[in-house]
Amino acid sequence: MAVRIRFARHGVRNNPFFHIVAINARKKRDGKPLEKLGTYSPHPNIKEGAKHITLDFARTKYWLGVGAQPTDGVRFLLERAGLLPPRPLHPKVKRSPAAAAAAAAESQPKA
Numbered sequence: 001m002a003v004r005i006r007f008a009r010h011g012v013r014n015n016p017f018f019h020i021v022a023i024n025a026r027k028k029r030d031g032k033p034l035e036k037l038g039t040y041s042p043h044p045n046i047k048e049g050a051k052h053i054t055l056d057f058a059r060t061k062y063w064l065g066v067g068a069q070p071t072d073g074v075r076f077l078l079e080r081a082g083l084l085p086p087r088p089l090h091p092k093v094k095r096s097p098a099a100a101a102a103a104a105a106e107s108q109p110k111a
Helices: 057-065 072-081 097-107
Strands: 003-012 015-024 035-041 052-055
Touching: 003 057, 003 072, 015 057, 035 057, 052 072, 057 072
Parallel strands: none
Antiparallel strands: 003 015, 015 035, 035 052
8 A cells, every 4th residue: 555645635715624635546545544744834923923734743753764755746755854864956857878978077177
């Protein structure tokens, strides 16, 4: 069973509120989750000016440890929380050996 960590949308129109859940990848977005891991409110609180995020670190680490794959939005939050290492800004591009040698020759200082 493939498990994903993703958002389940709640709230009302134009005022969403998300639960962060561990759920079977084949289920609907708002289907019954295996476990609720936290909440996320994307709209800043008027008084505080901050977005509210709650997260159960122990259970999230457990699900990541058993192979649950986070979606892109949840991955961003987990990176900010320190549960996942940040992704590289520019992924490595595979080059042919000739192109790699040419790039290395250009970076060498000329005498």
